[in-house]
Amino acid sequence: MGIRENIEEINKIKEDTSIKAGKKPGEVLLIAVTKTRSSEEINEAIEAGITDIGENKVQEILDKYDSVKPVRWHMIGHLQTNKVKYIIDKVSLIHSVDSFRLAEEINKRAEQRQIIMDILVQVNSAQEESKFGITSAETGELIESILENCPHIRIRGLMCIAPFEDNPEDVRIYFREVKELFDKYAKHSHAGIDFQYLSMGMSHDFEAAIHEGSNMIRVGTAIFGERNYNKQI
Secondary structure, three states: OOHHHHHHHHHHHHHHHHHHOOOOOOOOEEEEEOOOOOHHHHHHHHHOOOOEEEEOOHHHHHHHHHHOOOOEEEEOOOOOHHHHHHHOOOOOEEEEEOOHHHHHHHHHHHHHHOOOEEEEEEEOOOOOOOOOOEOHHHHHHHHHHHHHHOOOEEEEEEEEOOOOOOOHHHHHHHHHHHHHHHHHHOOOOOOOEEEEEEEEOOOOOHHHHHHOOOOEEEEOHHHHOOOOOOOOO
């Protein structure tokens, strides 16, 4: 199937799963992950209804930004502090804040632009060494530090990347743990916090993530096919 057909199929699965999970139609946002994908492929996805795209690397955002149709950009990969200045005015949401040092830099660059930057705190609930993110136990301390020191940041929720398991049901425990944190801090009353987004689930496990409370899924391979890392962007 082509990109359009894949998106239609994913949207159907997403909505069917959402209904089973007790969510309202359209409550779960599909973010197309466009790592290594060409501007032509991305534009085809946008023409098929995609409104939000996620990139893992700052350089890919910069390379594609001017040649992609109007869309909301999400920074979903690990973000180095020295790269924040390049995307602060280009992305609508940074999913991968995992240190106070990074938050400080985002706040600094947002202040320079006189904007409030929306972020998610990345939680590595499985404590995988190969993945970025803070532990569940560290989440509260980071949130409080950002609220006390970063007035140009608004924390919109949490993000999680679960371990890859052959059976996606096996990772529900990690999603569930992050949902519990989300529910806890969603009650927090502060101008710098407005928990609306729980970014969990990718091509392999987004159905399990939706059942555990996700309302943002990041899907790449299921839309575009396997990545070709030799492809020119």
